Amino acid sequence: MPNPAEVEHVDFTAALIAEGPGDTTGSPTRIRGGWCVAGIDDSALLLDEDLQVAARFAPPDGVDLTGASEDEEIFRGHESVVSEDGRWAAFAGFGQIAAVGVEGEIVWQTRHPHMRDAWSESFPGAVVFPADRDQLWAFVPVQGGNDEEDGAEFLERWVIDLAEGRVLSRMYAGYFEPGLVIHSSGRILGTGSSDGHMQYGDWTRWTDSDAEVIAKADAIPVDLHQDRNRWLASEFGRPVIGRFDGADPIRFYDVMDDDDPFDYGTGCFASEHQVLVPRRQQHEIEHALLDV
Template sequence: MSITAQLRDSVRLPGGESLVNGFAFEGRHCGARRALLRGGGRLEVWDLDRLFAGEAGAVAGFAAPWPGWEHGGHSVSPDGAFAVFSGQRAVRAVGVGGETVWEYRHGCWGPELGHPHSGDEQEVCRGLEHGSCRVSDDGRVVWAHVIGDDCLEYWVVLDAADGRELARLPLDSAAAGSHHLSHPDGIHMGLSIGMGQDGILLHWARWDGERLTAWDLNETMDRILADVHPGHRGYLTVEHYGADLRLHALDGDALATAVPVAEAYWDYGCGFVGADTIIASTVDGAEDPDRAGHWLLDARSLEVRGQVTYPDGPATGCVRPLGDGTWLTYDGRTGTLHRWSAHRVVIGRPDSPA
């Protein structure tokens, strides 16, 4: 079945590709949907609701503390008062005026054991490996994936006010990179660690103010953490090589599985359009580009409802669902961000909202 996409908004947003092709999106669970865009040595915060309402310009901007460091997953506090940067040798909180609020030092993500540093904090060592960080939705703590002085990796919980370490969890990983996703209950946090050809590790944990409780889901998994249900009904993952999508309970149990349509492969660009609907993309195959596209699925069963068709032809890039019944695509040729909703089409006739 075909599902026609209805254009809701279009706005210019240079650099907005990272919003749909990556994890530069925060705040969906705490009332402020924001794009975190990097460029020119700054991290800019764009309020999507204001942007689509016609209010141009970023709502906040933070100077990157290490201009030569272009990696890491960064985060911004819910009130926009500070940003937390995941650096090569430290996690640093920076205020809107560029001042350092606090810094948490850790080992170097550079891959050479025992390599010297010149003493210049701006020095960037060879390698692309990096961690990530995330401010909790209540703004009280910062979760960070770091490497220790012992060259082992850790998941730490830091006090957001002063950077003091509250808890740490040793990790059995050798990361190329990572990203965090917060749970809408405001307590749990997910961490997805990519290790290149060695696979994906997935962890969930909770911090109750006194104790860190974590569970390792990697004995039977090699999956990318893609999105969390807005109504606490589990989370969505993609198999490392796109073989299937899977809906899980928080303890990791599989609730539903979807294999790709037309023998294609699922991309990691997927998530919850709303409480009842998932949007997912299939990878553009060089031998058969018709296999690429966007698909809407039932959020409980993962049954495919149909392929999305767009007014100006097929869209094969990544998507960013917003959780309110709409999703985003980005046209890199024009620097334009498009917001869509969907209506089912049955035998060429509009039916009901998808």
């Protein structure tokens, strides 16, 4: 990995090599052999490597994925994911998580209290399909032992057998906010949170019965390299690149001019040795390609 002081700014061009369906929204999630993305109609889509639709799941009827409280407006939005074989989909809302089969039938669901961030805004739980098995990992908000609290205090990872529709195990998972990053192996997860002043990020290797934090950063996890050794995070919008072998992370903004008018966005690994990050200035967006 080069010294950040040696990084040079160069012009580059990009060519469109594939284009997905136009009725999608949000950022795609990388899985083995393709991508998951949400539709503008709240459906969950599985795209192949050429960004063609391999499977589409509508949100299940009768399942409230918005959530509401007596003195607050209804909260919009949810998170969704499709298994890599296209057999299952899961939807995580603010007060409910549900998994469905290929015919849209609900195979498992649960209700839960609201989870709130440092600004008291509600956000949904999270769902992950580990590779090579008919299981769902649902990160479910849990109230804990304080009955006076009206919201969840932490998250638990529930392992669900989708073929039988039952919970196999539950494990404490701490606290993290939306933006779960999962490696395509379905075993390494990046989670982050913020208290408004500091940002916190963990990279955790999960097994069926245990969890091991393998790296920490004062930044929000954004992407994982497919070599499973490098990670990308965003420290208040600026890219940070680290390794799980303990090497010091590279903070590219250390070599940027203070007068740089751009705010770097989240980004992703574009190739083995390159990271693509958007640079925003008001309503205009450019992209920077970083050599890592």
